[in-house]
Structure formats: structure tokens, C-alpha cells
Amino acid sequence: MQYMVSVIFDGPGLATPEEDAAIDVFNDRLVAEGHWVFAGGLGAPATATVIDNRRGEAMFTDGPFVESKEFLAGFWIIEAADLDVALKLAAEGSKACNRKVEVRPFL
Amino acid sequence: MNGIDVREAVTRAHHEEWARVVAALTRRFGDLDIAEEAAGEAFAIAVERWSAEGVPPNPGAWLTTTANRRAIDRIRRENKRDDKHREAQLLYDDDPPGPVGAIDDERLRLIFTCCHPALAMEARVALTLRMVAGLTMPEIARAFLVQESSMGQRITRAKAKIKAARIPYRVPSGEDLPARVSGVLAVLYLVFNEGYLATGPGTDPVRHDLTAEAIRLTRLIRALMPQDGEVAGLLALMLMIEARRTARVSGSGELVTLDEQDRGAWDAALIAEGHQLVRGRLASGVAPGPYQLLAAINAVHTSARDVRDTDWSQVVALYDQLVRLDPSPIIALNRAIAVAELDGPEVALAAVDRLEDKLAGYHAYHATRADLLRRLGHSQKSRAAYDKAIELAGNTAETAYLTRRRDQLR
Structure with a gap:
């Protein structure tokens, strides 16, 4: 079962070197214990482009699809047997990156 | 037949x-x-x-x-x-099926799944009452004064989340167990308290159906986890509060405070059972958790012939222990009420006033202040505090009591 752990940006600035180091340690652990699927950090919302091609003529719009003080800063996709395992890992991920995170199951 | x-x-x-x-x-x-x-x-x-x-x-x-x-x-x-x-x-479970006592374990699994921390508190309460206690949807809706359809949605949504997010059907293991048990007990205590101090103008002041259901479920958990001190503590606490149920509301539907209750009307069997549980925990020699301390406080109250006979220094000492475990302002408020009996209303009022920023929206804060001010002879300030308490109180018996007390002020 796979879960997406979204990192919610709601505080000041980018990750500090200490946070980066803690994230690396956490990532190594995910790999070592077989939970790692994929992870990544995202550019700021200002770098986003929204595309709407539902009518066959792609429309490009500058900026994120929703303006918000809280936004997705990055994510992990993890493999976990059940939600208890996922929540435990997410709690450690939150500590490592020093941000709130959200856990959602893949369908 | x-x-x-x-x-x-x-x-x-x-x-x-x-x-x-x-x-x-x-x-x-x-x-x-x-x-x-x-x-x-x-x-x-x-x-x-x-x-x-x-x-x-x-x-x-x-x-x-x-x-x-x-x-x-x-x-x-x-x-x-x-x-x-x-x-x-x-519903994922990684335990081999069929160990000894497996049937009991299955009920525990059900309880832990229904009370999972990833579910909203209201959903946990509703799901536990439906799945474990077997209450019908209309019964649960009525108990919490919500529409049947929205209660149905709440339960449906919770079941869907359990399935989609794969909340496990399992008794949590070792290190996770204490926190998860306390989550289960919080659900049961909430059900009990809603029955004990029912809110809402249209409801009975005491909802015996809810207190009885909470006690029944806590007894079940006690039977399944006989070694857990906090489970025993919560059961003892509920029993000793339930024992005073009939004495707590007068014939005219007014709240009767502990000092004015007819102690002969208390249920002696429930009190004896509560005391026995508390003694059992004392004998265990294990440091008590919050529910055990609350139970011990209630054991002191229910051991006394009347309010003057109460061992208030013991009550305050137990509250001191409780404050160390749970520094919540509500515990501090209750401690101050006991302090009033031991050190006088003036000392207690000073302690209560320090809680103002945290408890200004809580009716019991104002009711406590009103009572202390009344005892100190500050009628005008007391009246203002009663007014505020009446405005905030949700329980009909409590409102009736506060109103009478206010109107007796000279």
C-alpha cells in the first residue's frame, strides 16, 4: 500500500542546512527499511503554470491554481503496510523536515 | 414461548x-x-x-x-x-488468526479501530457507539442532538476512511499501546460526560442511557485488559459518579451540589465497587495515571459522611499529583475548589483568578468565582459572576441551580 506524505509549507524560508541533513538521514532510513518509493522538493508556487486543455486548446496560466499561505513544498511517496506504519513514518518525516505533513492513501 | x-x-x-x-x-x-x-x-x-x-x-x-x-x-x-x-x-491485520482468547481480542481490535486517532473525535464516538455498543443510528443521533442523516454520514465517512486509508484492524503493540488505550478511554469518558452533564435546552439534565452505555463499554474493556490501571481508574471514576446520579438533581430539576446531596441516596453498591477498584490500584504500587487520581479523589468524597467530614488535605494532595500529570486549567480550577475547603475561599479565589485568560469562556470558572465571592461577602461581584455563569451554562439543572443561588444574594 502506498501513501503520499505531503510537506505543507506554512512557515518562514526554505529548509535550513540542519533540516536538509535530517531529511537525508530520514530518507536513508526509508530506503534501508524498504519504505522508499519516491520523494522530491518543489519550486515555490510562483514558479507554477496551470494548463487547461479540456477543450482541446491548451490554455496556460501563470501561477498556482489556488493562492494560499499554506502550499505543497514537497512530498514523499512511501510504501507502508497500513496507516499506523504510515503515520509513524510521517511523524518522523515531519520532525526531520520541520514542517507539517499530510498523509493520504493512494487508491 | x-x-x-x-x-x-x-x-x-x-x-x-x-x-x-x-x-x-x-x-x-x-x-x-x-x-x-x-x-x-x-x-x-x-x-x-x-x-x-x-x-x-x-x-x-x-x-x-x-x-x-x-x-x-x-x-x-x-x-x-x-x-x-x-x-x-x-482491513489489514498481520497477526496469525486464532490465538487463545481470540474472540475477546477481536472485540478489542474493533474498539481500537473505531477509536483510531486518525479519525475525528466525533467520528470515533459515533463509530464506537454503533459498532461496539450496537446503538442504532437514530439513538446515536438523538444522544448527540444531531440530525440522523448527518450522523449517518459521519459514520459512513469514518468507515470509508478506515477502508481507503487502511486503518488496521489490530490491537496496537507494545510501545504504542498506552497512548492508544488513553485514546479509547477519552472516547468513553466523553460519552459518559455527555450523559452526566447533558447539554442543550431540550434534553434531560442527566442522560442515563449514555452514562450506562459508557460504563458498560468500560466494563468490557476492563474485562479485556484487566491489568491496565487507567482502565480500572476510569471505571471506578464512572461508578462513583454514577452512584450519585439520583442525588445530584432535585425533584424540581435543579442541580444539587456535592455538599448538599443526600448521601443516603447514593448507590452504595456502585460506590463499594469503585472503592474496591481504587484499593486494587493502590495495592499494585504502580504510579497512578490521571483517571486513577480522579477516581481516588472521588473515593475520598464518597468515603465521607458529609462535606465537613471530607479529608480535604487528601483531596488537595491528589489534585497536586494530578496537576503534575495534566497541567490543564480545568484541573487547576477543580484543585482551587478543594483548596477553598482547606485554606479558605480567599486563597482559592486568588488561584481561580489566575486562570482567567484560559477559562473566561467556561461556565464552571464563573460559577466557582461566584460561589467564592459569595462566601467572602462580595455580593455584587458574585452576582456578576453568576450572571456570566448562567449565560454560559448549557445544562438545564445547572442553570436552575445557579439562578436560585444568584437570586438568594442580598
Whole structure:
């Protein structure tokens, strides 16, 4: 079962070197214990482009699809047997990156 | 067999067997929905069948078998037979099936799943009352003063989350257990308190159905986890509060405070059972948690012949311990009430006033201040505090009591 752990940006600035180091340690652990699927950090919302091609003529719009003080800063996709395992890992991920995170199951 | 006997037998079986049937089916079919529906059908069939054929010698086994058949019928009907393995995976459990006492463990699994911290508190309460206690949707909706449809949605949403996010059907292990048990106890205490101090203008001041249900569920957990001190503590606490239920509201529907209650009207058997649980915990020599300390405080109150006979220094000492475990302002407020008896209202008022920023919106804060100010002879300030308390209080008996007290001020 796979879960997406979204990192919610709601505080000041980018990750500090200490946070980066803690994230690396956490990532190594995910790999070592077989939970790692994929992870990544995202550019700021200002770098986003929204595309709407539902009518066959792609429309490009500058900026994120929703303006918000809280936004997705990055994510992990993890493999976990059940939600208890996922929540435990997410709690450690939150500590490592020093941000709130959200856990959602893949369908 | 006459209809009344059968109805009684079904009611008794419902009390004793509902959780067991739902738990066994959830384990087997891995789906709370199927388990709940099939259990409901089995009880409906029992009403008919037992009238015609008599009550079976082992109602629990009869109900489980019947519910199992209904569940299998449903799965076949929905052409899910081939998907059974997939279905069984929906609620994940990694324990080997069938250890000793497995049936009891299944009920515990059910409780821990329903009280999972990833569910909203309201959903945990509703799900526990439906799945474990077997209350119907209208009963739960009425208990919490919400529309039946929104209560139904709440439960449906919770079941969907359990399934989609794969909340495990399992008793948490080792290091996770204490926190998860305390989550379960929080749900039960909430149900109890809603019954004990029911809110809302249209409700009875004491909802015996809810307090009784909370006690029944706590007894069940106590039977399943006899070694857990906090479970024993919560049960003892509930029993000693429940023992005072009839003395707590006057004939005219007004709250009667502890010092004015007719102690002869307390339920001596419930108090004795509560005291025995508290003594058992003291004998264990293990440091008590918050529920055990609250139970111990109630044991002191229920040991006294009257309010003057109460060992207030013991009560304050127990509150001191409690404050160290739980620094919440509500505990500090209750401690101050005991301090008033030991060191006088002036000392207590100073302690209460320090809680203003945190408790200004809480009726008991103003009611406590009003009482202390009254005892100190500050009628005007006391009246203002009573006004505020009445404005904020949600319980009809409490409002009636506060109003009388205010109107007695000179």
C-alpha cells in the first residue's frame, strides 16, 4: 500500500542546512527499511503554470491554481503496510523536515 | 414461548453479543460495512426465529453463524466471491488468526479501530457507539442532538476512511499501546460526560442511557485488559459518579451540589465497587495515571459522611499529583475548589483568578468565582459572576441551580 506524505509549507524560508541533513538521514532510513518509493522538493508556487486543455486548446496560466499561505513544498511517496506504519513514518518525516505533513492513501 | 421472553432474550443477546458478532465478522470479511449489516440482519432474524423455535442454547454462536451466512449471501449477491481475498485485505491485520482468547481480542481490535486517532473525535464516538455498543443510528443521533442523516454520514465517512486509508484492524503493540488505550478511554469518558452533564435546552439534565452505555463499554474493556490501571481508574471514576446520579438533581430539576446531596441516596453498591477498584490500584504500587487520581479523589468524597467530614488535605494532595500529570486549567480550577475547603475561599479565589485568560469562556470558572465571592461577602461581584455563569451554562439543572443561588444574594 502506498501513501503520499505531503510537506505543507506554512512557515518562514526554505529548509535550513540542519533540516536538509535530517531529511537525508530520514530518507536513508526509508530506503534501508524498504519504505522508499519516491520523494522530491518543489519550486515555490510562483514558479507554477496551470494548463487547461479540456477543450482541446491548451490554455496556460501563470501561477498556482489556488493562492494560499499554506502550499505543497514537497512530498514523499512511501510504501507502508497500513496507516499506523504510515503515520509513524510521517511523524518522523515531519520532525526531520520541520514542517507539517499530510498523509493520504493512494487508491 | 411468549413474545416478552423472546424480546428480552434478544435484548440481552444484543447487549452481550453484538460487539462479538460484529468483531468476528469484521475479522473474517475485512469490512466493517458488511459486518455491521449482517449483524443487524442476524438480530432481526432472531426476533422471528426465536419466537417460533425458541431461544437457542447458545445465542451468541447462533447469531454469529446466522450473520456469517448473511454476509456470505451478500458477498455472493454482489458477485464479490472471487474478490474475497482482496476484500479480506481491506482491513489489514498481520497477526496469525486464532490465538487463545481470540474472540475477546477481536472485540478489542474493533474498539481500537473505531477509536483510531486518525479519525475525528466525533467520528470515533459515533463509530464506537454503533459498532461496539450496537446503538442504532437514530439513538446515536438523538444522544448527540444531531440530525440522523448527518450522523449517518459521519459514520459512513469514518468507515470509508478506515477502508481507503487502511486503518488496521489490530490491537496496537507494545510501545504504542498506552497512548492508544488513553485514546479509547477519552472516547468513553466523553460519552459518559455527555450523559452526566447533558447539554442543550431540550434534553434531560442527566442522560442515563449514555452514562450506562459508557460504563458498560468500560466494563468490557476492563474485562479485556484487566491489568491496565487507567482502565480500572476510569471505571471506578464512572461508578462513583454514577452512584450519585439520583442525588445530584432535585425533584424540581435543579442541580444539587456535592455538599448538599443526600448521601443516603447514593448507590452504595456502585460506590463499594469503585472503592474496591481504587484499593486494587493502590495495592499494585504502580504510579497512578490521571483517571486513577480522579477516581481516588472521588473515593475520598464518597468515603465521607458529609462535606465537613471530607479529608480535604487528601483531596488537595491528589489534585497536586494530578496537576503534575495534566497541567490543564480545568484541573487547576477543580484543585482551587478543594483548596477553598482547606485554606479558605480567599486563597482559592486568588488561584481561580489566575486562570482567567484560559477559562473566561467556561461556565464552571464563573460559577466557582461566584460561589467564592459569595462566601467572602462580595455580593455584587458574585452576582456578576453568576450572571456570566448562567449565560454560559448549557445544562438545564445547572442553570436552575445557579439562578436560585444568584437570586438568594442580598
